[in-house]
Amino acid sequence: GAGVSQTPSNKVTEKGKYVELRCDPISGHTALYWYRQSLGQGPEFLIYFQGTGAADDSGLPNDRFFAVRPEGSVSTLKIQRTERGDSAVYLCASSLSFGGLAGGPYNEQFFGPGTRLTVL
């Protein structure tokens, strides 16, 4: 079946511009995650959704970053007034659901190919 898809695959923008990055999760997955991966580093958590609501947005670096998932499926990560330091690969992942008791089954996160954002 189809995996997680992200568009665009590459985005080049100028400092100060606004960008939107899109994530299409696997059909039926209710949990959706955004991560950011800088060059030579591991992915860093940004935000995740359970359904339409943001369950944890503690990883968003500042108020220039915002994400939505209005219908509980597709999500958009929005970055205002981009800065050169925002350049990174933005990864999206989805899983069947979030939550459960400690010791319960782990819901594997399936990752998309990422969007490479370059801010000039």
Place this chain on the structure above:
Amino acid sequence: GDSVTQMEGPVTLSEEAFLTINCTYTATGYPSLFWYVQYPGEGLQLLLKATKADDKGSNKGFEATYRKETTSFHLEKGSVQVSDSAVYFCALSDRDNQGGKLIFGQGTELSVKP
């Protein structure tokens, strides 16, 4: 906060050599532990996992054992192949939030030469 530290790369091995990539973690709770792999040009994939102490995760000839006493989850493979060349990430997830956010190490690049 919780964190993961893994050995720096790149690691270069000859085919059929033994592989160890060290990973240690700090966590306030009782995390689940994972190894993810990123092959060239592909997305992150779950390689193996362990959810409690002394569990051994295994897949594709790779193994890792959850060692609570040493807070470690080292990745091993007895005989690597050229096709194992990739970047490997150790990660943890807070056990009290199954399916929640992953915290990754910085990644270790492995290059296997024929």
